[in-house]
Amino acid sequence: KGLAGYIVSFPIPEVVMGINSFMLGAQSVNPDFKVKIVWVNSWFDPGKEADAAKALFDQGADIIVQHTDSTAALQVAEERKLHGFGQSSDMIKFAPNAQLTSLTDEWGPYYISRVQAALDGTWKPDNVWLGIKDGAVKLAPFTNMPDDVKAMAEATTKKIAGGWNPFTGPVSKQDGSPWLKDGEVADDGTLLGMNFYVKGVDDKLPQ
Known part of the structure; x- marks a missing residue:
């Protein structure tokens, strides 16, 4: 159907970034893809997450995504x-x-390295950006999908691990105004303060 439901916790840049990156990924294979949002204002609330999943499915979504931590939404999908x-x-x-x-x-591994640095007397405060290439972010095995989709997902994961940034233009904001030019990459400051949606998100961002 080209419609996903996204269950989210709080309207902070980390979460908004996740919504937008999912949207860009979906639109890379279906430019008309849309996503509906339900805010549950909690990181872990199985009851609210289940209700959100039911509401999104009832509104026509045939797939759900979550930035919450319980298994409730996926259990609704299973049912x-x-x-x-x-x-x-x-x-x-x-x-x-x-x-x-x-x-x-x-x-x-990160905790171990930091503790070891403290023991060695080499620890110092700094900002650390870890991801797929560092093994800090992992994706569970791709399942319940056609082989060609699995191959595309694996290729994209490898591409990100190789340094590709999903926030690479051209990208438009929700209202259609240009954000990133062709080949332009979003800087860390913009991502850390992200307070807007990209085109295709069916929601008004809470203030």
Whole structure:
């Protein structure tokens, strides 16, 4: 149908960035793709997350995404024989036929390196940006999708690990005004303060 439902926690730049990056990825294969948003104002509230998933499916979404941490939304997708993406942990045991993949964070190696630095007397405060290429962000195995889609997902993951930035122009804002020119890459400051949607998001960002 070209419509996804996105269940989100709080209107902060990290979350808005996630919505926009998903939107850009979806539109790279379907320029007419749309996404509807439900804010649950919590990182973990199974009841609200389940209700949000039901509401989004009832509005015509055939896939859901989440920036919340419980398995409730994917369990609704499992019950309705639909699909979705998990967050924070691999949720395949709770939605074996619904989960496509799940974004997970692997903090262990970073914690170990920081503790070791403190023990060695070399620790110093700094900003750290870790991602797929560092093994700090991982995607659960791609499942419940055609082989060609899986191959595309794996290729995109490899591309990001190689340094490609999903926020590379041309990109327009929600109102159609230009944001990034062709080949232009969003800077860290813009991403860290992101307070706007890209084109295709069906929602008014809470202030």
